[in-house]
Amino acid sequence: MDMRHWIAIAAIVLAVIAGFMFFSSPEEAEQSRPVAVTPGPLVEPEPEPEPEPEPAAPPVDLLPEPEPEPEPEPEPEVVLPALNESDSFLRDQADVLTADNAMERVLATEDLVRKFTMVVENLAEGNLARDPVAYLAPEGSFAVVRRNDTPHVNPETYRRYDSLARIVTAIEPRQAVALLELMEPLVGEAYAELGLQDVDVKERLALAIDKLLETPVVEGQIELTQPSVMFEFADERLEALLPAQKQLIRMGPDNQRKVQAQLREIRRLL
Numbered sequence: 001m002d003m004r005h006w007i008a009i010a011a012i013v014l015a016v017i018a019g020f021m022f023f024s025s026p027e028e029a030e031q032s033r034p035v036a037v038t039p040g041p042l043v044e045p046e047p048e049p050e051p052e053p054e055p056a057a058p059p060v061d062l063l064p065e066p067e068p069e070p071e072p073e074p075e076p077e078v079v080l081p082a083l084n085e086s087d088s089f090l091r092d093q094a095d096v097l098t099a100d101n102a103m104e105r106v107l108a109t110e111d112l113v114r115k116f117t118m119v120v121e122n123l124a125e126g127n128l129a130r131d132p133v134a135y136l137a138p139e140g141s142f143a144v145v146r147r148n149d150t151p152h153v154n155p156e157t158y159r160r161y162d163s164l165a166r167i168v169t170a171i172e173p174r175q176a177v178a179l180l181e182l183m184e185p186l187v188g189e190a191y192a193e194l195g196l197q198d199v200d201v202k203e204r205l206a207l208a209i210d211k212l213l214e215t216p217v218v219e220g221q222i223e224l225t226q227p228s229v230m231f232e233f234a235d236e237r238l239e240a241l242l243p244a245q246k247q248l249i250r251m252g253p254d255n256q257r258k259v260q261a262q263l264r265e266i267r268r269l270l
Contacts, residue, residue, distance in 0.1 A: 078182065080182075080183075080185060080186060083113060083114075083186050083189045083190065086112070086113050086183075086186055087110055087111070087112050090107070090112050090113065090183065091107045091112075093179055093182060093183075094107060094179060096172070096175050096179075097171050097172060097175050097176055097179065098167075098170040098171055098172065100170065102166065102167045102170040102171075103167065103170075103171075105136070105163075105167065106136065106167060108135070109135055113183060113186045113187060113189075113190050114132075114190045114193070115132035115133065116132075116187065116190075117187050117190035117191055117194070118132045118190075118194070119132055119133060120187075120201075120204055120205050120208050121191070121194065121196070121204060121208075122244075123208035123211060123212065123244050124204045124205075124207040124208040124211070126211050126242030126243065126244050126245065127242070127243050127244060128243045128244050128247055136164065138160035138161055138163075138164065139160065140157075140160050142157055142231070142250070143156055143157035144224060144231060147221070150223060150224075151223070151224040151225070151226060151231060152221050152222060152223055152224060153221070153222040153224060153250070155252065157250075157252075158250075158251060158252025158253075158254070158255060159252075161250075161251040161252065161255045162255065164251075164255075165251065165254075165255035165258045165259055168258065168259050168262050169258050169259075169261075169262060171262060173262060173265040173266045173269055174269060176266055177266060177269045177270060180201070180202070180205065184201050184202075187201045188201060202270050205270065206267060206270050209263045209264075209266065209267045209270075210267070211242060211244060211245065212244060212245065212248055212259070212260065212263055213260055213263060213264060213267065214245070215241065215245040215248045215249060215256070215260070216238075216249075217253050217256055217257060217260075218238065218249055218253060219253055222235075222238070222249075223235065233246070233249075248260075
């Protein structure tokens with residue numbers, strides 16, 4: 001089976017054998033009427049020859065021995081490429097993550113393992129690493145609408161993140177975890193380049209996911225303030241959130257739920 005699949009599928013075949021029993025009923029002997037005869041001299045009747053025994057029938061093998069099933073061939077060992085040469089290998093492995101080609105946009109860059117590592121490590125700290133994923137930035141800019149001269153988030157701006165949410169939703173969580181397990185040694189090398197040795201990759205990813213799952217979903221209008229050039233959340237509780245969490249809120253409640261649902265399942269499988 002292709003090593004890109006995270007789990008082997010075992011097929012169990014149950015065979016039921018039916019036996020047939022043949023029954024025969026003995027025929028009744030014919031009854032004849034007695035016949036009168038003239039008595040004659042007594043003659044000792046010659047003994048009837050002993051019937052020769054019938055040859056024994058050869059044994060019949062009603063249930064032939066099943067042929068042994070061939071042992072499955074061992075899966076070929078996957079040899080990981082060098083970190084500098086891992087892009088094409090990762091693209092090839094990642095084609096099982098989704099049922100369509102939704103991942104093409106995500107994989108359309110270089111140094112995939114290094115960029116993934118930088119994003120995960122920043123998210124684990126609650127921060128955003130924008131440079132590695134700048135090519136995925138949505139089109140347009142953050143939109144604001146004024147209500148009673150007070151700025152609010154324009155709900156239309158959430159649509160900028162619809163395509164990204166679709167990509168995340170299309171990912172098969174089990175395959176994603178399997179791919180992570182396969183690439184874990186390369187991610188460890190990328191962490192070492194950042195000066196972090198012996199990092200538990202799954203632990204850091206789980207911490208990053210936990211940060212995003214803790215982000216509250218905000219329904220309705222979101223009021224903003226503009227103390228300087230940049231807008232901020234007027235609600236101090238929202239503004240006090242981590243940068244990664246505030247970015248998730250900017251995707252809108254519907255997209256946020258989709259992303260968090262996928263992250264929750266991946267987190268469960270780690």
